[in-house]
Amino acid sequence: MEQDSPILEVRRVTKRFPGVLALDGVSFDLRPGEVHALVGENGAGKSTLIKVVTGVYRPDEGQILFNGEEVTFAEPRESQAAGISTIYQEINLIPLLSVAQNVFLGREPRNSLGMIDKARMNRDAAEILERYGIRADVTAPLRSLGLGVQQMVAIARAISVDARAVIMDEPTSSLEAREVETLFGVIGQLREEGVGVIYVSHRLEELYEICDRVTVLRDGRVAHTGDLAELSRLQLIAHMLGRELSEVQEEGATGFGGEHETAREPVLVAQSLSQRPRLHEVSFDVHPGEVVGLAGLLGAGRTETAKAIFGAEPIDSGSVRVEGKDIKTGSPGAAIRAGIAFLPEDRKLEGIIPDLSVRENIVAAALPKLARAGLVSEKAQDDLVEEFMQSLGIKASSPNQPVRELSGGNQQKVLLARWMCMNPKVLILDEPTRGIDIGAKVEIQKLVDDLAAKGLGIILISSEVDEITEGSDRVVALRDGTVVGLLSEDEITESNLMALLAHGEDSGHGGQETREDADG
């Protein structure tokens, strides 16, 4: 049958970047008429694989076969010409041009004089959109359409070039439910036409709805390939997170100790936080001395929840209360004054100010406190910096060293110092140990424990399962921006957590309080 000869085949491809092995002997194949899910957590190598296939990167080792022949694409244009279309998460179209102009960008139909045949272009574009059930005025400028429709136009453009393989990177992230239906219709059509579709998404429902096979990447390697129907959600998540279901987990892999004494009155209450389409009615509370883990897969809304509480992103509705008082949402300044601290996930992008010194980075948040009438007190500043460089063991040649020269672990400690010197009541840690060496990792985990012991309320976000299960006193599980369950004390086990992430409220573990919040 046709299925025996794949459209696209990746053979033992390896791709190295300075200090990172992004792909390590990855093999992958795409058959005609199949929808192949490509999944994995952050840094698993999904984007690198796509970029290798489309010619953005050259593989260091291994081969790529397209229609049975070995190919080397020097740039994305060549892979496109060969018949591989890619639809990126962000829309790569020109907002001011019309829908038809966008669909035919770069390959406009010409008349006998060599001029663009506008009438034919509009007619053909309308026909293409019609064929896939996309409703839009082809003469309207693209930007006058909703994001979802724009995404559909991008898809129409990609498939109208007679592609043999279509790569869709999170195509539904900006689509409404109804548009997702249309997209699935389009994918069904492509499948009938014998086109192979690589479908990247972390929404499990979608995968099970339209994908035939799945390849799970983890740390640059293929963790699993096979028919999706034969894989339970739990197994899929286990592959993504690198856990064996039968594996008995020993405690002590992390620097976290046991449970903490927690007070009765919550220090922080997040009530019905909504930020459509990413968060829906997220509610939970944190008690002093308690570590609350926010668990979820990529895109579940963990960082969004943290940023909503901290005021770094505006929210549609909901409230945040600290020690019983409502705080102004959408303002980090107000959150900080109320005693909330937030260590962001992306240290480089949102944390350090690279060219400023260790000293200036540490006191960044405390500046208003250290200043009188807008004047910075050097003495108060130096005392604080010295205290925290010592207590956290920050290794720098001097407080004046630019923070960019420090190791990842030390940069993270500088950021922790920035917040600890504020004496916060609530500390939100978004992936505090990502990308730092094991020594610093254990130190930071211990520190989190100590801080909780001192009575801080801590919200811990981590993609590492053991960090969540060992570090947390309670776990709030998120899926698609909704709280799907709650685990406390003895319920916090890896298998319970994975069950929640896989099935949400029908898993039967905890989550009673939040169940009515979660929509079916």
Place this chain on the structure above:
Amino acid sequence: MDSGARPNKSLDASTVTSWVRGRGVYVAFVVLVIFNLIVTPNFASVVTLSTLLITVSPIVLVSLGVALTIGTEGIDLSVGSVMALASAFLPLYLGYGWPVGLSVALLVGVLAGLVNGSLVAFVGVQPIIATLAMLVGGRGLAQIFAGGQSLPVTDPVILWLGQGRLFGLPAPVIVAAVAVLVVGFLVRRTTFGRYVVAIGGNRSASYLSGHPVRRTLLAVYVISGLLAALAGVVATARLGASDPSNIGLLIELSAITAVVVGGTPLSGGRVKVVGTVMGALLIQLISNTFIANDLPFTWAQVLTAAIILVAVYLQKGRGVV
């Protein structure tokens, strides 16, 4: 980095480059002064020195403001037009006394800064576009308000700002020196100065540290507008008449050059106040040198261009351009 086999040599080279990087503008300035002492007749005279300082004063004033905007990863292209606006308004209200005339002229600069700053901080227009609009529109407005003509300024207090002396020091130089001290103090000792470099260094991080990002941006453009207006007043006073068509023409280019050559990276995150002053002195000294030695001025422009490229190249080594 590429010569791993010769660690000592590469270390030396990088030490030298990093030393020059921090002090390049001083080195260039000293070299040029020595050159002038040898070549230019009557260079080491009070007259030469005071001419240099007086001519450079307006450039220093606007450069300080531009340095602050560049420090936040922005830019202010409108300084020349704001000078023209201040120049146009100064004579219009001098009839009510010099305090009124001066206040109105400075207020016009503050208003221009408020417009620039609001566009940048609240509307989210790119600084280069917002201030480009003010560059184009500001001079037009200045000419409209001045009725397309040059008006004389006769108020003695205002004239003193351009032509007077105190303890033998020319007044424009005193005004510029005070501005340097104030801006230097702002940058080094106040929370505002910290916010400026934090916003320029990493705007998200600054915002997430609770810094008042929008307010700071607004303030930066207002200060730049105020300093430009002050420069416009000084230049008008020196001429003894308003001249909205010519005052401050193309000064934004000198200012950006002074700032960049002085070691403030265009990508923001740092503000070099003294470096900016030296940068302004350097480019003024280059053109003075060419004029004093009867060399074609066009070559001064070529040399300035070369210095800009070297400055930018040295910054690039740190990956900041």
